[in-house]
Amino acid sequence: MKNRDVIIACDFASREATLEFLDRFPEGRKPFVKIGMELFYAEGPSIVRDIKARGHRIFLDLKLHDIPNTVKKAMRVLSALDVDMVNVHAAGTVAMMQAALEGLTRPDGTRPLLIAVTQLTSTSQEVMQNELLIGATINDTIVKYAQNAREAGLDGVVCSPLEAGMVKETCGKEFLTVTPGIRFADAGKDDQVRITTPARAREIGSDFIVVGRPITAAPDPVAAYERCVKEFLSF
Numbered sequence: 715m716k717n718r719d720v721i722i723a724c725d726f727a728s729r730e731a732t733l734e735f736l737d738r739f740p741e742g743r744k745p746f747v748k749i750g751m752e753l754f755y756a757e758g759p760s761i762v763r764d765i766k767a768r769g770h771r772i773f774l775d776l777k778l779h780d781i782p783n784t785v786k787k788a789m790r791v792l793s794a795l796d797v798d799m800v801n802v803h804a805a806g807t808v809a810m811m812q813a814a815l816e817g818l819t820r821p822d823g824t825r826p827l828l829i830a831v832t833q834l835t836s837t838s839q840e841v842m843q844n845e846l847l848i849g850a851t852i853n854d855t856i857v858k859y860a861q862n863a864r865e866a867g868l869d870g871v872v873c874s875p876l877e878a879g880m881v882k883e884t885c886g887k888e889f890l891t892v893t894p895g896i897r898f899a900d901a902g903k904d905d906q907v908r909i910t911t912p913a914r915a916r917e918i919g920s921d922f923i924v925v926g927r928p929i930t931a932a933p934d935p936v937a938a939y940e941r942c943v944k945e946f947l948s949f
């Protein structure tokens with residue numbers, strides 16, 4: 715599987731809205747898409763099968779976090795859906811991540827990419843210390859959780875593009891970084907805080923950028939996608 719690409723976050727509430735969006739792309743142009751909790755819980759596994767049948771690669775962003783045995787069994791179900799990338803919370807422990815990997819691996823040895831969420835970008839240092847009673851800094855937590863994910867045999871982590879360099883330094887350049895928080899240089903931030911452009915994300919070391927509103931809410935989403943691909947993939 716090609717290890718650098720633009721993933722479109724299909725944050726739509728229904729099958730109709732999602733397929734209508736994907737229909738805008740020309741025949742043969744099949745972007746890598748991310749399906750999140752909202753769409754998956756609304757439409758169920760059939761939306762994954764439908765999008766897969768149209769020829770797209772899929773990152774199923776369900777962020778599993780439970781006891782190892784439950785996560786293992788859930789991953790077995792997701793693996794049978796033939797998705798290309800799934801994720802768990804690194805906070806679920808190394809044992810949980812190892813169980814996830816085991817459940818995900820098919821009898822023939824193949825499996826989707828498995829990545830871990832380190833610290834959600836919505837969690838502040840203050841909340842970590844005062845509410846979750848985690849005394850370490852956010853950056854130390856991200857590095858440690860990335861190391862745990864690597865130790866468990868995972869392929870990489872989801873992190874801010876601004877953290878990708880730090881993760882690569884600690885875990886090696888083959889360890890994947892999947893980074894949301896991408897905005898074009900001439901656009902607004904929406905509710906994102908730690909953002910950067912596609913070109914800068916490439917320079918810092920992102921392998922996959924996850925882009926939602928800059929593409930889905932653009933007047934011409936196909937043109938916005940192509941701009942993103944050009945900025946991120948061409949040198």
Ligand code: C5P
Binds near residue numbers: 750
């Ligand atoms: O619209 P936007 O480009 O901000 O969308 C980014 C996508 O990445 C959304 O689906 C959002 O939920 C997801 N995401 C994020 N920050 C994280 C993890 C996931 O923005 N730390």
